[in-house]
Amino acid sequence: MSIREKHDGQVGVDRVNVRLWLRLLSCSTVIEKRVRRRLSERGATLPRFDVMATLDRNPDGLTMSALSRLLLVSNGNVTAVVQALSKERLVQMEPSPTDGRVSIVRLTEQGQASFDDLAQGHHRWIDAMFKGMDKKESEQLFALLGVLKASIADEMVEENELES
Amino acid sequence: MSIREKHDGQVGVDRVNVRLWLRLLSCSTVIEKRVRRRLSERGATLPRFDVMATLDRNPDGLTMSALSRLLLVSNGNVTAVVQALSKERLVQMEPSPTDGRVSIVRLTEQGQASFDDLAQGHHRWIDAMFKGMDKKESEQLFALLGVLKASIADEMVEENELES
DNA sequence: TGAATATATTTCAAGCTTGAAGCATTTTCA
DNA sequence: TGAAAATGCTTCAAGCTTGAAATATATTCA
Numbered sequence: 001m002s003i004r005e006k007h008d009g010q011v012g013v014d015r016v017n018v019r020l021w022l023r024l025l026s027c028s029t030v031i032e033k034r035v036r037r038r039l040s041e042r043g044a045t046l047p048r049f050d051v052m053a054t055l056d057r058n059p060d061g062l063t064m065s066a067l068s069r070l071l072l073v074s075n076g077n078v079t080a081v082v083q084a085l086s087k088e089r090l091v092q093m094e095p096s097p098t099d100g101r102v103s104i105v106r107l108t109e110q111g112q113a114s115f116d117d118l119a120q121g122h123h124r125w126i127d128a129m130f131k132g133m134d135k136k137e138s139e140q141l142f143a144l145l146g147v148l149k150a151s152i153a154d155e156m157v158e159e160n161e162l163e164s
Numbered sequence: 165m166s167i168r169e170k171h172d173g174q175v176g177v178d179r180v181n182v183r184l185w186l187r188l189l190s191c192s193t194v195i196e197k198r199v200r201r202r203l204s205e206r207g208a209t210l211p212r213f214d215v216m217a218t219l220d221r222n223p224d225g226l227t228m229s230a231l232s233r234l235l236l237v238s239n240g241n242v243t244a245v246v247q248a249l250s251k252e253r254l255v256q257m258e259p260s261p262t263d264g265r266v267s268i269v270r271l272t273e274q275g276q277a278s279f280d281d282l283a284q285g286h287h288r289w290i291d292a293m294f295k296g297m298d299k300k301e302s303e304q305l306f307a308l309l310g311v312l313k314a315s316i317a318d319e320m321v322e323e324n325e326l327e328s
Numbered sequence: 329t330g331a332a333t334a335t336a337t338t339t340c341a342a343g344c345t346t347g348a349a350g351c352a353t354t355t356t357c358a
Numbered sequence: 359t360g361a362a363a364a365t366g367c368t369t370c371a372a373g374c375t376t377g378a379a380a381t382a383t384a385t386t387c388a
Contacts, residue, residue: 132315151296
């Protein structure tokens with residue numbers, strides 16, 4: 001059996017999806033590392049920036065769980081990051097008036113200013129990294145990632161159905 | 165100034181690239197988390213699987229630095245993961261015959277068998293997550309990620325040129 | 329009502345990752 | 359040649375992340 005066939009069990013069936021996934025992962029990792037490094041040069045970190053960006057998109061505030069869900073990180077992690085930001089007065093937590101379990105997190109004025117500053121740089125870095133794609137390519141890529149996103153969501157549903 | 169204009173300085177200029185990047189990151193994060201969870205259900209971890217997969221693609225062995233570069237992780241990290249795999253006899257390190265600094269890492273027979281087993285599952289999971297894309301869409305996505313990859317590489321060159 | 333269940337959040341230990349410092353070996357070039 | 363620079367690798371401390379357990383509050387429904 002040739003190396004080409006080894007994991008396929010069939011000649012000519014290449015692992016196209018795995019190669020696609022590896023390329024996707026590689027793009028995303030490289031961009032992420034570069035953003036991370038540049039943020040750290042400015043004394044910020046990516047997790048903190050992510051929290052602030054999500055709050056910026058939700059001016060009415062978010063609960064801890066909502067943050068956790070939107071950011072795809074664990075609850076414990078959100079707690080740690082928000083507490084750190086809170087200590088520096090960049091975000092504020094207030095108890096929900098209607099539910100004693102819930103905290104609502106918002107950017108403070110200072111946090112908004114700090115974020116606006118970082119976001120400008122972030123926007124510039126991203127633009128520079130995507131400079132080699134023309135408008136049509138960007139739009140196509142955006143649409144195709146939408147298809148992928150739906151496909152992934154679909155698979156999760158199927159997986160959950162198997163459980164029950 | 166409206167919220168829409170806040171970070172743009174110009175009406176109608178939306179942050180398309182940032183949105184594209186966030187969608188890319190989100191796809192990649194969700195897939196990665198799902199793979200990570202399933203590997204851990206089988207007693208494996210993603211970093212260890214990544215090292216074994218890279219060695220599988222390079223049957224002649226790789227140096228620690230080459231692994232670090234291919235995997236986009238730090239040297240120290242590679243050392244830790246390879247040492248752990250080595251303890252379980254899944255990989256072996258041998259000194260380079262021509263360069264006393266270099267170690268060459270390879271899969272052992274046992275490591276190859278263990279990887280083949282995991283890779284089969286991995287292949288299946290990825291296929292399931294990409295099931296919603298037809299052949300043409302996959303190919304387009306692969307090609308567009310190639311354009312993005314080149315664009316990112318380009319930006320790095322420019323960044324380095326600024327240094328000197 | 330009130331017991332059982334569900335939900336929101338925090339705490340904590342274990343493992344991961346990084347980047348800087350350090351050591352060893354090799355290469356460069358005056 | 360041999361001093362300086364570069365390269366390969368490891369160690370280590372600091373910070374990040376997770377997932378499970380703990381705590382507190384809300385909701386459900388017998």
